[in-house]
Amino acid sequence: MKTSPLFRTLAALATVAALTACDDDTVGPVAPMVDADVMSVDFGALDVDFGPGMTRIVTLTNTGSESVMLGAPSVSGSGAAAFMLDGAPGLTTLAAGATLEIGLIFDPVSAGPTSAQLDVPVTGGDAVMVALAGTGADYVYRQVDRIGIPALNTVFNHPPAFSKVDYNTASPADDLATYTGRFETVLGAVANPDPSGTAALLLPDALPVSLAGETSFATLTGRDLADDAVDVALSVTVGIESLKSDNVDANDVAFLGSFPYLAMPNN
Amino acid sequence: MPRNPSQFLLRSTLGILAVGGVVVAANLDVRAADHADSPDTTEGNLDANDLYVFARGDNLVFALTVSPLLAPGQATADAAFNPEGLYQFNLDRERDGVADAVIQVAFLGSGTDQMVDVRGPVATTATTMGVVSAPSIRAPFDQTVVQGGTSIFAGPRDDPFFIDLFGDRSVTSVLNAAFGAALGEQVGADDEQSLEFNPDATDDLAGLNTLAIVVEVPKSQVAGALGIGPSDAFFAWATTGVRQ
Numbered sequence: 001m002k003t004s005p006l007f008r009t010l011a012a013l014a015t016v017a018a019l020t021a022c023d024d025d026t027v028g029p030v031a032p033m034v035d036a037d038v039m040s041v042d043f044g045a046l047d048v049d050f051g052p053g054m055t056r057i058v059t060l061t062n063t064g065s066e067s068v069m070l071g072a073p074s075v076s077g078s079g080a081a082a083f084m085l086d087g088a089p090g091l092t093t094l095a096a097g098a099t100l101e102i103g104l105i106f107d108p109v110s111a112g113p114t115s116a117q118l119d120v121p122v123t124g125g126d127a128v129m130v131a132l133a134g135t136g137a138d139y140v141y142r143q144v145d146r147i148g149i150p151a152l153n154t155v156f157n158h159p160p161a162f163s164k165v166d167y168n169t170a171s172p173a174d175d176l177a178t179y180t181g182r183f184e185t186v187l188g189a190v191a192n193p194d195p196s197g198t199a200a201l202l203l204p205d206a207l208p209v210s211l212a213g214e215t216s217f218a219t220l221t222g223r224d225l226a227d228d229a230v231d232v233a234l235s236v237t238v239g240i241e242s243l244k245s246d247n248v249d250a251n252d253v254a255f256l257g258s259f260p261y262l263a264m265p266n267n
Numbered sequence: 268m269p270r271n272p273s274q275f276l277l278r279s280t281l282g283i284l285a286v287g288g289v290v291v292a293a294n295l296d297v298r299a300a301d302h303a304d305s306p307d308t309t310e311g312n313l314d315a316n317d318l319y320v321f322a323r324g325d326n327l328v329f330a331l332t333v334s335p336l337l338a339p340g341q342a343t344a345d346a347a348f349n350p351e352g353l354y355q356f357n358l359d360r361e362r363d364g365v366a367d368a369v370i371q372v373a374f375l376g377s378g379t380d381q382m383v384d385v386r387g388p389v390a391t392t393a394t395t396m397g398v399v400s401a402p403s404i405r406a407p408f409d410q411t412v413v414q415g416g417t418s419i420f421a422g423p424r425d426d427p428f429f430i431d432l433f434g435d436r437s438v439t440s441v442l443n444a445a446f447g448a449a450l451g452e453q454v455g456a457d458d459e460q461s462l463e464f465n466p467d468a469t470d471d472l473a474g475l476n477t478l479a480i481v482v483e484v485p486k487s488q489v490a491g492a493l494g495i496g497p498s499d500a501f502f503a504w505a506t507t508g509v510r511q
Contacts, residue, residue: 047373049398051384051405054375141353141396141508145315147331148504158446172364172504189449190442204364206357206502207320211486211495215322221500224321225330225427230438240445242463246431246438252473253425259411260420260481261328262427266339266474 032068032125034094035061041118043083043106043134052107055086058130059101060120062094069093071121073102075132079114082107083132108136143169148205150217150229155237156186172204179203191239198237225255225262311335312349313507316477317428318356320503326416328483329356329370331505332426337476346423346478347381347408348374351510353396354480358388359502360493366391368492371399372421372480381408383421385482388492396508418483426477431468438464 037059046053062068070092075083086103094100108114118130145168153167162182170178180199187195201220208220215222217232231245238244253263311334319330331354337346348354353373357366370387386401393399406412409422431437441464490497 047398049400050373050375051403054382139397139510142511143396143506143508144310144313144352145507146504147315147318148502150317155442158450172359175364186446186450190445204362204502206359206362206364206504207318208500209320209327209503210498210500211322211327211490212498212500213322215320215327222320222322223318225319229317229428230430234438238442238445240462243441243445246464247466247468248429248431248470250470251425251427251429252470255427259328259413259418259483260330260424260479261323262330262332262424262479262481264425265337265423265476266425 032066032122033062033064034068034070034120034122034125034128035063036120036128036130037061038130040131040133041104043132045135045137046106046108047139048108048111048136049138052084052105053134055103055105057101057103058118059099060094060128061099062096065096067093067095067098068125069123070100071123071127073118073120075104075116075118077116077132079116079132079134082109082114082134082136083116083118104132106132106134108134111136111138143171146170146172146205148172148207149202149233150223151233152202152205155233156183172206175204179205187237190237190243192237193239201236226250310349310352310509312347312478313352313509315505315507316426318503318505319427322486323483325486326483327486327489328481329503329505330427330479330481331356331372332424332428332477332479333507334478335426335475336472337423337426337478339474339476346476347378348383348421348478348480349507349509350374350377350381353398353508353510355396355506355508356387356482357504357506358489358493359504360495362502367494368489369399370482370484371401372482373398374421379408381421382406383408383419383480385417385419388484388489390492390494396506416485416488418481420479420481422479423476424479426472426475427479428472428477429470430472431465432471434465434471436463436465437468437471 041056043053072090073085073088084105086105092100113135115133118132120128153164157164157167180203183199184195187198192198207223210221215224217223217227217229228249235244255261255263314333316332316335321328334346356370358368360367368388368390373384375382383406384403386399386403389399389401391399404412404414404417404419406419411418411420432439445462493501
């Protein structure tokens, strides 16, 4: 009698099920037992443009009394593309009581929640399965602070009339319209000989940088670590002769000759 | 708005040329000057201190310091960048105040186990602040990573800014006096009467740390991202942001 392929498959499955059930009822070799320390890993939210997130570790433990052979871990399911194994082990023999750490990384490919499953085959026993979940995000940020030319906000804006928060959260694109008048007033107050020209030099609040050769705040071609920004700023803004230098001309410790150039932190 | 009057007073007192640095005194809440200019955030690690852009050979180095006035030990013990923050070097071709290219710096994780991701310089036309899709270089907190001509570092450093910030005839108090007299604005509580700085001034940021982000890239990459010539000039500012 001919049978369809589907029938044969179902029959085979039934046989396996019967044998498995039979195993449970008889005295025989103890099935290997391998447990994961977690049932699921929730990676939380990560910006889809960010790149791979931090590695999370799932620890498997052989809770049986004999060594166990583990197959290569794999990730499957609808969101499998967003989850990666970090240096995944291949076949591994796990001694009784021993543990194996499996690293997993979330790298969302689209916005919204996604999920998958980690499978680790166990020879002669039940595969270890751990649910994986995470959410792809597309964050928008709000500006908290800004810094271009040293000290402009601190020098020119005095609350409550001129809010430092407003300045910090503003775009330089609005600086000319918003702050030119204020800057001219303050520059006049400290005897600057050319308030409007100086205000035009300082606004919009962005540091001029030259790609040609040396850079220095004194020549408005950049700002190096050793530049005396306070004295330069005073000389540019303040017209009072006795206020050209704060008499502190260098950092307390030397800068480094190589990257990252800033000195080591103080202990 | 400042949370309480004493904070307001203290910060106002500080506010002056402090490009960097600021106060300390007995109040732990006090933050560095340009530093202390972010009264809307209690997160010192979003409080920008100073921007540096300087040449080293054929490279350009961008450095941003945040988290002013870290005491020794604090910088390595519990100071870290904001994992929900976005730190950005904005590069402007025409000086219209609109960034034409950016270098973006963002962090994964918290504490000193953080990883930093740096992308760019890359051209942008974005009108909102968000992570651009561009390849990134990743480094552990407080460690330098060099990749493809670019070097990145994010971690605690000595505050490179130097200024006479505290005490009699400091920059802060003398300038406050000048403004106060001319503008009729009471700027600080300890405004000086003398318009001369202290002749024996010392660096009041000596011994204090800050969190620093340092990115060194070939000048050619900056020129390329901005679409300018190899000897041209551009304009730079740094921003800190936090997720909305």
